[in-house]
Ligand code: SF4
């Protein structure tokens with residue numbers, strides 16, 4: 001499972017770094033490396049572009065997994081270069097940005113937009129698998145999430161537009177509810193297609209979400 005990101009347009013990064021002339025760059029060796037948005041290559045490319053812009057890049061690193069606790073160790077090891085900077089540009093998903101922000105008292109700027117939690121189908125192709133709705137129905141839908149796989153996010157499908165197993169919104173895409181039907185049929189559980197799924201109760205997931213594990 002990966003946190004899927006895309007790089008922000010460079011002029012947006014430039015705008016965020018306005019008035020910040022000494023930059024330390026942090027990449028991520030896990031998800032952002034896989035999606036080619038914040039691995040070593042992209043970090044070095046960003047370094048060149050910032051230098052062309054007249055910024056001083058005081059240093060850079062690619063933390064193995066920017067969102068985990070080892071981030072603190074990596075930042076301590078690079079403390080001198082970080083001290084010399086007046087801003088940190090983070091090329092990881094928002095989880096890594098939060099993590100870095102919790103250890104550093106300098107402006108922490110995200111270079112990426114975080115899109116979704118996804119799986120890789122084939123090299124370089126990712127699809128969303130979970131919108132973290134808080135009330136999972138995968139047990140009734142043969143492991144296919146109707147919120148992310150169906151273009152309309154239907155909890156009770158299919159809609160009237162499915163045609164030859166394809167989705168009416170995107171003819172290139174398989175209809176999620178046809179896939180659910182086929183998998184349930186293969187499992188001998190087609191009766192679940194008739195089971196009404198009530199609307200989700202979004203009151204049980206107020207924002208911001210938090211939980212205390214006993
Ligand atoms: S129903 Fe879909 S969005 Fe909700 S928790 Fe399950 S996989 Fe995630």
Ligand code: SF4
Pocket residue numbers: 149150151152153154157158159160161162163166167168169174175176177178
């Ligand atoms: S055709 Fe299928 S995937 Fe597309 S919106 Fe309708 S039920 Fe969802």
